[in-house]
Amino acid sequence: MNFLAAAGARRLCAMRAVFPYLWRGKYFSSGNEPAENNSVTPMLRHLIYKIKSTGPITVAEYMKEVLTNPAKGYYMNRDMLGEEGDFITSPEISQMFGELLGIWFISEWIAAGKNSAFQLVELGPGKGTLLGDILRVFSQLGSLLKNCDISLHLVEVSQKLSEIQALTLTEEKVPLERNAESPVYMKGVTKSGIPVSWYRDLQDVPKEYSFYLAHEFFDVLPVHKFQKTPHGWREVLVDIDPQVSDKLRFVLAPCATPAEAFIQNDETRDHVEVCPEAGVVIQELSERISLTGGAALIADYGHDGTKTDTFRGFCGHRLHDVLTAPGTADLTADVDFSYLRRMSQGKVASLGPIEQQTFLRNMGIDVRLKILLDKTEEPSLRQQLLQGYNMLMNPMKMGERFNFLALVPHQRLHGSNHQTNARQSKPSPSPVAGFGELAWR
């Protein structure tokens, strides 16, 4: 079946914003950008109180408080994505992104033997736009999936964003069930009749056969920062500026701190960022995939253990000093894909990271664009499709900076026992859609 053409037999989505909004993968910062907003925010007051009581805090603790503090965290009570917000992401730029990811999951489901049921689990689903585009592909390919029991599981800490996700995905006529005390804090049914549940933690998602998706999720997890000094590694901490009482500044810890254990012995850089929480999530995903099957697709901006200072802030589509007006701007750091691969600890096979432009091209974005253009006469929609394609694929834009990494069971690449021909000494590797043979390790 030609998936790309089948998924094309529908009308285009509503206009999506493209220019001139900023995507977060673009810049590097040393935190020295001019302050744009000097107001003493409730979060700043909270942090100053905390530092006065217990001393300087790690950058990881700072990031966690600023982004996900239940009462005042940046992510908790606002919609930061898109035109009116602080940054824009690929699914918000073009419907083609989610459609191709939808096809990737179906292709993995087929390759793994068309299980009679699967869970689709998304970590940090934003506005739910990506899932909406994926579900539309699932509906278009309904005949293929008609005997498969699909459920959706959204891992989201933000109350505000979970409400927006529910608006995007669910059928208004079926009321949502809410229980703030339960690990499953919300439940509903999608417009196409698929059950959907919300969790704050991946640990609470049922350990069933699942496909996992994380797009621009790992970059918001808290990083520890370290500087190499003549006395060894010293952690970067956040302290109160002694000259200005309501201002924060970076200092170096006077002696070694526990998170130093995450730095590799043979590290050659003089500044590193490590994200233990990302390691915990990868270990959990790897454990689950090795036990029950399925796959994980991770997409983010990042590097392979080569970059140094990538911690930066975004507010209103502009770079923002990370220590100024905390709680009003997004904070992010590039994902270290080499660390993610290491943390899978060989429980699963990892493919990539490969650049977004390569992955999307392998998935057929050029064919998909042509199909959509052929079906679209409206000049503004054609323009939007072309601009969206350019933004996703252009190496100077998102094409090179964003990467895809997949985690699949070892059997997926080497054939499971029952599939392997007994006379064959070496089972042949099965190619995974989107990842060329050269990309897999």
Ligand code: SAH
């Ligand atoms: N995937 C979306 C949104 C990316 S923004 C997109 O690409 O458009 C990051 C998302 O992760 C938001 O939904 C945010 O609320 C969520 N998030 C941040 N920290 C989280 C955490 N610790 N656990 C779960 N979700 C988190």
